[in-house]
Amino acid sequence: MSENTKEELLTEIEKLMAYGKEEPTxxxxxxxxxxxxxxxxxxxxxxxxxxxxxxxxxEWLQQFRKED
Structure with a gap:
């Protein structure tokens, strides 16, 4: 794995935190x-x-899938 810079890690963490459904801790x-x-x-x-x-x-999306 390549060495990440602090800025790259901060950007990635920010994106991952935005994906979550709950408030960041x-x-x-x-x-x-x-x-x-x-x-x-x-x-x-x-x-x-x-x-x-x-x-x-x-799993949630599966409930909307049409049965063949």
């Missing part, structure tokens, strides 16, 4: 004060959560 303006390790960990947790949300969305 950390104020986005505070993220810029965290180090790269902390930001990487936050990003990875948000990716896990977004994968779960995508699966929930698929």
């Amino acid at each position: 950390i104020n986005p303006s505070l993220l810029k004060y965290l180090d790269l390790n902390a930001l990487t960990e936050i990003r990875d947790k948000l990716k896990e959560r977004s994968a779960t949300l995508k699966e929930e969305d698929k």
